Amino acid sequence: MKTLTVDLGERSYPIHIGPELLGAGELIAAALPTPRAVIVTNETVGPLYAQRLAEGLEAAGIKVVARTDLPDGEQHKSLATLETVYDRLLESRADRQTAVIALGGGVVGDLAGFAAATYQRGVPFVQVPTTLLAQVDAAVGGKTAVNHPRGKNMIGAFYQPRVVVADMDTLATLPDRELRAGFAEVVKYGLIRDPAFFAYLEEQAPAILGRDPGALTEAVYRSCRNKAEVVAADEREAGQRALLNLGHTFAHAIETGTGYTDWLHGEAVAAGMVMAAETSRRLGFLSENAVTRTRALLERSGLPVAGPAGLSTDRYLEIMGVDKKAAGGRVRYVLLEDIGRAFVTAEVPEATVREAIEACR
Amino acid sequence: MKTLTVDLGERSYPIHIGPELLGAGELIAAALPTPRAVIVTNETVGPLYAQRLAEGLEAAGIKVVARTDLPDGEQHKSLATLETVYDRLLESRADRQTAVIALGGGVVGDLAGFAAATYQRGVPFVQVPTTLLAQVDAAVGGKTAVNHPRGKNMIGAFYQPRVVVADMDTLATLPDRELRAGFAEVVKYGLIRDPAFFAYLEEQAPAILGRDPGALTEAVYRSCRNKAEVVAADEREAGQRALLNLGHTFAHAIETGTGYTDWLHGEAVAAGMVMAAETSRRLGFLSENAVTRTRALLERSGLPVAGPAGLSTDRYLEIMGVDKKAAGGRVRYVLLEDIGRAFVTAEVPEATVREAIEACR
Numbered sequence: 001m002k003t004l005t006v007d008l009g010e011r012s013y014p015i016h017i018g019p020e021l022l023g024a025g026e027l028i029a030a031a032l033p034t035p036r037a038v039i040v041t042n043e044t045v046g047p048l049y050a051q052r053l054a055e056g057l058e059a060a061g062i063k064v065v066a067r068t069d070l071p072d073g074e075q076h077k078s079l080a081t082l083e084t085v086y087d088r089l090l091e092s093r094a095d096r097q098t099a100v101i102a103l104g105g106g107v108v109g110d111l112a113g114f115a116a117a118t119y120q121r122g123v124p125f126v127q128v129p130t131t132l133l134a135q136v137d138a139a140v141g142g143k144t145a146v147n148h149p150r151g152k153n154m155i156g157a158f159y160q161p162r163v164v165v166a167d168m169d170t171l172a173t174l175p176d177r178e179l180r181a182g183f184a185e186v187v188k189y190g191l192i193r194d195p196a197f198f199a200y201l202e203e204q205a206p207a208i209l210g211r212d213p214g215a216l217t218e219a220v221y222r223s224c225r226n227k228a229e230v231v232a233a234d235e236r237e238a239g240q241r242a243l244l245n246l247g248h249t250f251a252h253a254i255e256t257g258t259g260y261t262d263w264l265h266g267e268a269v270a271a272g273m274v275m276a277a278e279t280s281r282r283l284g285f286l287s288e289n290a291v292t293r294t295r296a297l298l299e300r301s302g303l304p305v306a307g308p309a310g311l312s313t314d315r316y317l318e319i320m321g322v323d324k325k326a327a328g329g330r331v332r333y334v335l336l337e338d339i340g341r342a343f344v345t346a347e348v349p350e351a352t353v354r355e356a357i358e359a360c361r
Numbered sequence: 362m363k364t365l366t367v368d369l370g371e372r373s374y375p376i377h378i379g380p381e382l383l384g385a386g387e388l389i390a391a392a393l394p395t396p397r398a399v400i401v402t403n404e405t406v407g408p409l410y411a412q413r414l415a416e417g418l419e420a421a422g423i424k425v426v427a428r429t430d431l432p433d434g435e436q437h438k439s440l441a442t443l444e445t446v447y448d449r450l451l452e453s454r455a456d457r458q459t460a461v462i463a464l465g466g467g468v469v470g471d472l473a474g475f476a477a478a479t480y481q482r483g484v485p486f487v488q489v490p491t492t493l494l495a496q497v498d499a500a501v502g503g504k505t506a507v508n509h510p511r512g513k514n515m516i517g518a519f520y521q522p523r524v525v526v527a528d529m530d531t532l533a534t535l536p537d538r539e540l541r542a543g544f545a546e547v548v549k550y551g552l553i554r555d556p557a558f559f560a561y562l563e564e565q566a567p568a569i570l571g572r573d574p575g576a577l578t579e580a581v582y583r584s585c586r587n588k589a590e591v592v593a594a595d596e597r598e599a600g601q602r603a604l605l606n607l608g609h610t611f612a613h614a615i616e617t618g619t620g621y622t623d624w625l626h627g628e629a630v631a632a633g634m635v636m637a638a639e640t641s642r643r644l645g646f647l648s649e650n651a652v653t654r655t656r657a658l659l660e661r662s663g664l665p666v667a668g669p670a671g672l673s674t675d676r677y678l679e680i681m682g683v684d685k686k687a688a689g690g691r692v693r694y695v696l697l698e699d700i701g702r703a704f705v706t707a708e709v710p711e712a713t714v715r716e717a718i719e720a721c722r
Contacts, residue, residue: 083440090511118479121506121517122597145482150451156482157518236483 002221006140007232011160015140015228017221019213021167022052025060028126031163032062034097037126039067040085040112041103045130048173053103053128062099066092070108074260077107077147079155085115099124099162105131105178106138106265110153113144117159127161130170132182132216133266136189136223139164141231141241147260152252158236166224168216179209180302181266186219187297188273189226192243195340197222202293205301243342246334247272250307250357253319257311270303271360278356279348280335290339306360313357317350363582367501368593372521376501376589378581380574382528383413386421389487392524393423395458398487400428401446401473402464406491409534414464414489423460427453431469435621438468438508440516446476460485460523466492466539467499467626471514474505478520488522491531493543493577494627497550497584500525502592502602508621513613519597527585529577540570541663542627547580548658549634550587553604556701558583563654566662604703607695608633611668611718614680618672631664632721639717640709641696651700667721674718678711 001018016027029035037057041050046069054064068088070081089100100123102112109127116125129139145156171179183205190198200222201208207215227244234241250272254263277294280286295305307316320331330346333353337343362379377388390396398418402411407430415425429449431442450461461484463473470488477486490500506517532540544566551559561583562569568576588605595602611633615624638655641647656666668677681692691707694714698704 079440079444086509086516090509090515114479118475118516118518120515121504121519143482148447148451154451154481155447155479157479158482 002217004221004225004228006160006228008160008235013161013163015164015166015224017135017166017168017224018217019168021165022049022128022170023056023059024165025053025056025058025062027165028057028101028163029060029062031126032099032124035062036094036097037062037064037099037101038089038092038094039064039101039103040070040108040115041067042070042072042108044072045104045108045170049130049170050103053101057101065094065098070111072107074107074147074265077111077145079146079148082111082115082146085112086119089115089119094119094123096120096123099126101126101128102139103128103130104134105129106134109134109138110143110145110156113142113159113161114146114156117144117157122159125159125161127164129164129166131174132171132179132220133185134182135166135220136182137185137227139166140224140227142235152255152260166220168213168220171211171216176209176302178264178266179211181264181270183209183301184266184270184273184298184303186223187301188244188246188269189223191273191294191336191339192246192334192342193230193340194222194226195338197226198293198297198339202297205297209301242332242344243334246336246342247274247276249320249331249333250275250316253316254307254311256319257315258308263308267304270298271305271307274298274305275307275356275360276334277336278359279333279352280337282352282355283335283348285335285337287338290336293339307357309361313354316357317353363578365582365586365589367521367589369521369596374522374524376525376527376585378496378527378529378585379578380529382526383410383489383531384417384420385526386414386417386419386423388526389418389462389524390421390423392487393460393485396423397455397458398423398425398460398462399450399453399455400425400462400464401431401469401476402428403431403433403469405433406465406469406531410491410531411464414462418462426455426459431472433468435468435508435626438472438506440507440509443472443476443507446473447480450476450480455480455484457481457484460487462487462489463500464489464491465495466490467495470495470499471504471506471517474503474520474522475507475517478505478518483520486520486522488525490525490527492535493532493540493581494546495543496527496532496581497543498546498588500527501585501588503596513616513621527581529574529581532572532577537570537663539625539627540572542625542631544570544662545627545631545634545659545664547584548662549605549607549630550584552634552655552697552700553607553695553703554591554701555583555587556699558587559654559658559700563658566658570662603693603705604695607697607703608635608637610681610692610694611636611677614677615668615672617680618676619669624669628665631659632666632668635659635666636668636717636721637695638697639720640694640713641698643713643716644696644709646696646698648699651697654700668718670722674715677718678714
């Protein structure tokens with residue numbers, strides 16, 4: 001097991017990463033004010049892992065007063081599903097000290113986290129991410145949210161967990177496609193701030209995607225360390241945290257434009273990062289070689305480097321115009337000036353963005 | 362105009378109190394990052410005051426991109442109404458910098474504040490309270506929430522405004538009954554931590570309830586100063602902020618037990634404070650004379666000092682058992698040891714609570 005700390009003063013918390021952690025209830029018990037918890041999971045993950053988690057918690061003295069298995073899928077990351085979680089918390093008489101434990105991927109973590117942030121104005125929250133995407137991104141850093149028909153993550157809060165437990169064993173049942181989608185966010189850390197990690201991934205991608213436990217633990221650990229450093233420096237995305245959105249403005253257009261169904265988030269991010277790289281190269285910030293390396297790593301990993309065929313460039317721009325990252329009406333882009341060095345700018349001509357999108361067809 | 366500051370580090374903010382402030386848009390403009398705002402008000406207050414507020418904002422360079430008049434009443438402080446606010450914000454393309462300005466009483470402020478706290482994970486928020494209750498309590502301190510059928514303020518967040526503007530002129534149209542209900546919270550500050558203010562109120566209650574502008578400004582100012590000091594010391598209610606809940610555990614039982622319809626919040630707080638005083642006296646903490654002074658001031662001000670006739674003592678206790686202020690399953694009470702000195706304890710025999718409730722019939 002490897003452990004790192006997200007340094008946020010009195011709200012600092014540990015992230016434990018490794019195999020065989022699901023039953024290690026003492027890791028969670030150590031972070032809770034009272035020995036009571038509710039597990040929020042989904043219909044896919046719950047039957048596989050909730051019992052092992054609950055047994056570990058009970059063995060560590062934590063009473064699990066309720067468990068709720070939400071329907072699986074991004075389309076259920078809604079205010080309607082959120083209300084069912086509130087109802088369950090109230091039914092089980094959860095009080096201000098009762099912890100909410102999210103067991104699942106990003107949808108479960110984001111929604112349960114927002115429920116924890118807002119139930120009685122905030123109760124203790126624990127993340128037990130079971131997908132690679134959630135382990136390296138969603139579960140770390142305190143962004144919680146639900147979707148609105150008009151846009152992803154439109155309703156949410158910044159709310160930090162008390163502890164994150166990432167058990168590599170839960171990745172055993174993750175479909176290959178989802179493992180690859182999570183890998184897109186791993187690559188992102190290399191691209192925005194860690195060139196040595198990017199080089200490591202160019203070498204180790206086959207081992208990671210082949211689920212080698214050592215390679216997985218290392219990839220998750222180095223991803224979380226990067227994210228933790230960014231979050232510690234800029235919890236509320238006033239500055240460098242925005243760099244974590246590399247590719248995401250394009251990705252949100254892909255996801256919204258295709259109705260949140262055909263594309264996994266990580267797949268959209270992969271294509272979006274190529275669009276960001278193409279934009280960067282056209283503006284003279286990024287070398288052709290760096291774009292090629294980026295495309296090559298993603299492609300070799302089975303990730304898309306082109307957007308959806310049916311989505312017109314006009315539609316991309318229309319959606320990006322209302323993207324919540326827009327400040328004062330202007331769209332801000334995360335661009336690259338090298339592998340391992342990103343920056344934010346609003347000085348991007350529309351024509352260049354159009355060309356970059358067209359270059360990814 | 363009197364101004365005080367709620368001292369919360371980089372989230373500190375001013376409270377401006379006085380007559381003729383509604384049109385002083387520059388007080389709000391000075392606190393906003395970009396000159397765009399949405400006004401959230403209700404069908405009663407909107408027609409009376411929203412135009413003057415909007416004109417003052419426009420004159421100060423703030424563009425009001427939308428206004429929404431919610432239905433009036435505590436029963437509309439719901440998730441359903443909240444969704445209509447989210448819809449309106451999205452329709453008007455409000456971005457992360459667009460401010461939400463709450464114009465109204467506690468219901469509008471709590472609900473609009475929760476919308477501001479959670480729309481795109483938090484946008485700038487401004488309170489323009491138009492009832493005495495909201496001016497001395499709800500608008501100050503950053504508690505936001507909506508109700509759930511199972512309990513008041515069950516869903517919410519701690520989220521501070523950028524500025525509070527309390528215009529005494531808006532109290533001109535406030536019904537007498539609501540003015541008195543707000544006065545209950547004014548009395549509360551005297552009871553929990555300011556004996557000189559309590560004595561001032563014993564003398565000035567007729568002038569305040571007679572809407573003398575000077576007396577009103579002074580009462581609101583001294584109330585806000587007390588609340589600001591408490592909030593600065595304990596923003597998230599880990600300690601002394603709980604003292605602000607004097608009478609509120611009983612009051613919530615009254616409100617929940619009567620379906621949130623017959624009793625105004627301040628009226629329930631008045632009766633609840635008498636119950637807390639009666640509990641304190643029975644346990645030997647408070648003198649008979651102090652109880653008498655408390656009852657006398659509230660009664661002279663036209664406030665109830667007895668609970669609803671139809672609510673059984675068993676039902677009080679049942680509701681109080683699930684009250685969200687319960688920690689670890691035990692109910693914590695705010696009690697008095699003198700006028701101007703309160704404390705929190707969970708060491709209260711059920712029989713004593715029963716007697717205190719019975720003493721207020």
